[in-house]
Amino acid sequence: MSGGLRLDAERIVLRRGGATVLDDVGVAVPAGSIAALTGPSGSGKTTLLTVLAALERPDGGSVRYDGRPVTPAARGPWVGRVQIAHQAFGLLSLLSSAENVELALQTLPPDRRPARSAVRTAAAEALAAVGLTARADHLVEELSGGEQQRVALARAMVTTPELLFADEPTAQLDAANRAVVVALLRSIADGGTTVVVATHDPDLTAACDLVIALADGRVRPRPSPATIG
Ligand SMILES: Nc1ncnc2c1ncn2[C@@H]1O[C@H](COP(=O)(O)OP(=O)(O)OP(=O)(O)O)[C@@H](O)[C@H]1O
Numbered sequence: 001m002s003g004g005l006r007l008d009a010e011r012i013v014l015r016r017g018g019a020t021v022l023d024d025v026g027v028a029v030p031a032g033s034i035a036a037l038t039g040p041s042g043s044g045k046t047t048l049l050t051v052l053a054a055l056e057r058p059d060g061g062s063v064r065y066d067g068r069p070v071t072p073a074a075r076g077p078w079v080g081r082v083q084i085a086h087q088a089f090g091l092l093s094l095l096s097s098a099e100n101v102e103l104a105l106q107t108l109p110p111d112r113r114p115a116r117s118a119v120r121t122a123a124a125e126a127l128a129a130v131g132l133t134a135r136a137d138h139l140v141e142e143l144s145g146g147e148q149q150r151v152a153l154a155r156a157m158v159t160t161p162e163l164l165f166a167d168e169p170t171a172q173l174d175a176a177n178r179a180v181v182v183a184l185l186r187s188i189a190d191g192g193t194t195v196v197v198a199t200h201d202p203d204l205t206a207a208c209d210l211v212i213a214l215a216d217g218r219v220r221p222r223p224s225p226a227t228i229g
């Protein structure tokens with residue numbers, strides 16, 4: 001497996017409709033570690049993920065992968081190497097689970113696109129990793145919310161990205177499937193991929209190497225050792 005990307009963001013500012021949604025946010029995630037973005041609903045987690053994934057250009061500040069600045073207009077070289085599993089899934093509902101996952105590989109640049117048989121095998125393996133082998137041929141619109149969430153994660157991880165974002169990847173899951181997904185994300189990071197999750201899930205947060213806590217669009221200062229206890 002290739003190594004993960006180091007992720008840095010500095011002084012990120014993002015305004016929407018006159019409101020400042022992200023205010024001077026900085027993030028530093030070492031390669032191969034998992035970071036949790038935590039904070040109350042509306043604190044800016046999803047917005048920050050879209051900026052860090054270079055899907056949205058901030059009004060201020062910069063994002064760098066391995067020290068190289070990245071913007072939405074210049075994310076071409078990172079396609080497939082940086083993936084996001086969205087909070088609202090973003091799956092194609094009239095395709096099967098397997099077809100949705102295969103699409104992530106079929107749309108890679110030609111020099112990185114596997115052969116057709118390898119595409120099928122990789123998609124089957126990714127669905128197996130999230131416990132969905134039995135649902136591989138079901139249309140996405142026939143799946144439960146939690147099953148769709150796991151298809152979205154399989155689709156994001158099937159290209160073996162160097163940087164993986166996942167927005168609330170365990171939010172709709174029961175305890176057993178939460179444990180599967182937490183262990184899977186941990187093993188992806190242990191394999192070298194850098195992972196950033198937005199989450200309210202204490203079990204997922206506990207499995208992360210660092211926690212970035214947001215409140216009202218700002219990073220909350222870490223408590224000093226004297227105040228922990
Ligand atoms: N398109 C938009 N226009 C205006 N405001 C927006 C827009 N999208 C999000 N916001 C606002 O930005 C703030 C941050 O939203 P965001 O979705 O990043 O929160 P979140 O921390 O991911 O919340 P949750 O835990 O509920 O997913 C919220 O106050 C939200 O209402």
Ligand SMILES: [Mg+2]
Pocket residue numbers: 045046047087167198
């Ligand atoms: Mg969110």
